Amino acid sequence: MVEYNDTLNQTFKALSDPTRRAMLESLRTGPKTIGALAEPLAISFAATSKHIGILEDAALIRREKRGRERICHLQRGQLDEAQAWLDRHAAFWSGALDALETALKEEDERDE
Template identity: 50%
Template sequence: MVEQTDTILDTIFHALGDRTRRQMLFDLSQGARSVGELAEPHTMSLAAASKHVKVLEGAGLVRREIRGRTHLCHLDPGPLSGAHRWLSTYEHFWTGRLDVLERLLQAEDAASPNNKDGE
């Protein structure tokens, strides 16, 4: 089970690791787009855009619907919940670290000679 979950997360994070694919996912969050529409803002060929879409499909983040010659893509955000769960395990760590930083900065401000009457 853990190996399967790790493989799925690897695939998702690989898909998210590319700026173009992240932008495509964002665009799809606004509604379905054809592969051509996804390619347009990146000035890339349909073949290159299709390769990015295949990576997103492989991660389960995109569904492709074929209507004649048009390939319409839809966002499937479900797999992102697994990535979010994995990332949230580190939330406690970062919250704690930021709390320590905040206390240090407050102590530094309080000790500063420019700070009159604790302001």
């Protein structure tokens, strides 16, 4: 496999499942327990817990221990890396050297 950038890959993998995206969408309205997340999804608690684990590994959520419940909160994780990838790719159509391209190139020179 290719695997040059592991955290970007983890982010894209985490986002590639519709159930997980639905969970993230649901959390946009506020923190929720595993149970509350599982309820509208017609899958077991265990399956939900696994999905949450994947999102947590990708730092897209944080699990807070609260008594016997776990409260899930959104977290940025490396969302911006995924956004940057898409923006850079989309820049292909808006001309090779527009504002975004130059901005991203400058970023590269600073960060890498």
